[in-house]
Amino acid sequence: xxxxxxxxxxxxxxxxxxxxxxMVLILVLSLIMIRQESLMDRVVNLPVGKSxxxxxxxxxxxxxxxxxxVVLA
Amino acid sequence: MDYSILRKSREGPARRRVNLVQLxxxxxxxxxxxxxxxxxxxxxLRESFTGTAFGSCVPRPSKFxxxxxxxxETVLLLGxxxxxxxxxxxxxxxxxxxxxxxxxxxxxxKALDGNTLVSLTMLxxxxxxxxxxxxxxxxxxxxxxxxxxxxxxxxxxxxxxxxVNVAQLARVEDVNYTQSGFLASMFNYGNVIVQTASEQKxxxxxxxxxxxxxxxxxxxxxxxxxxxxxTEEVEKTWR
Numbered sequence: 001x002x003x004x005x006x007x008x009x010x011x012x013x014x015x016x017x018x019x020x021x022x023m024v025l026i027l028v029l030s031l032i033m034i035r036q037e038s039l040m041d042r043v044v045n046l047p048v049g050k051s052x053x054x055x056x057x058x059x060x061x062x063x064x065x066x067x068x069x070v071v072l073a
Numbered sequence: 074m075d076y077s078i079l080r081k082s083r084e085g086p087a088r089r090r091v092n093l094v095q096l097x098x099x100x101x102x103x104x105x106x107x108x109x110x111x112x113x114x115x116x117x118l119r120e121s122f123t124g125t126a127f128g129s130c131v132p133r134p135s136k137f138x139x140x141x142x143x144x145x146e147t148v149l150l151l152g153x154x155x156x157x158x159x160x161x162x163x164x165x166x167x168x169x170x171x172x173x174x175x176x177x178x179x180x181x182x183k184a185l186d187g188n189t190l191v192s193l194t195m196l197x198x199x200x201x202x203x204x205x206x207x208x209x210x211x212x213x214x215x216x217x218x219x220x221x222x223x224x225x226x227x228x229x230x231x232x233x234x235x236x237v238n239v240a241q242l243a244r245v246e247d248v249n250y251t252q253s254g255f256l257a258s259m260f261n262y263g264n265v266i267v268q269t270a271s272e273q274k275x276x277x278x279x280x281x282x283x284x285x286x287x288x289x290x291x292x293x294x295x296x297x298x299x300x301x302x303x304t305e306e307v308e309k310t311w312r
Contacts, residue, residue, distance in 0.1 A: 070195060
């Protein structure tokens with residue numbers, strides 16, 4: 001489809017853009033999860049809370065890395 | 074005697090408690106906690122509940138503290154929903170995990186180029202991870218706590234809402250439990266409903282009922298008898 005002259009918008013391009021937006025959304029959600037986990041840990045301070053904190057941060061790191069790869073690709 | 078301390082005591086109960094100590098009052102006024110744990114409670118905790126930090130019922134959890142816990146307050150039981158209640162989201166994740174292996178079966182995905190398909194797969198798995206992690210955190214941190222002074226029900230709803238209900242044992246009126254369904258009967262879990270003197274209506278109130286509903290707890294019969302026992306003992310102390 002050539003809506004803008006010289007630019008062909010394909011199905012792949014639309015899906016790709018949606019994937020990139022979703023990736024950024026998941027990145028924001030993972031940031032919210034980090035904050036929420038630390039608040040939860042403050043309310044209910046369990047010994048395993050620290051390990052969970054590392055897991056949540058690891059997830060954020062993974063999401064960040066994946067988002068950067070997908071967005072820049 | 075320094076009467077300025079008495080004037081300050083109007084500032085609140087916590088301050089008043091401190092001031093009574095400063096005024097060197099007789100022991101009868103100072104004694105905040107004279108109640109010893111009864112044999113029945115010790116027996117219940119020893120014999121009825123077994124569990125680890127990830128368990129649904131942890132008696133006397135070690136190295137555990139909660140917000141607003143007082144120094145002389147002892148946590149008798151820490152509980153959360155039975156692990157079996159997680160089977161729904163675990164099954165959903167297992168199902169979702171294998172879907173990308175069948176991408177080729179979906180006609181509209183066949184039209185995508187390789188790069189987009191790889192990105193979509195990455196997004197899919199990240200979404201699964203996010204959902205799993207969030208579901209686990211919700212299960213793990215939605216707890217109820219029974220101390221020797223009060224009941225605490227901590228409810229997190231979604232990533233941004235939390236409700237913490239606190240009731241003194243002296244204000245507990247009735248405790249009952251319900252068990253319904255095949256899984257609940259098989260794995261012995263159910264809802265423990267605690268009615269307090271001042272009925273609270275909070276967003277987490279179970280089906281419009283009491284705010285103190287410990288949902289899907291393991292050993293609901295034993296949790297109920299423990300709360301009843303604690304309430305009885307508090308009443309005896311007050312008499």
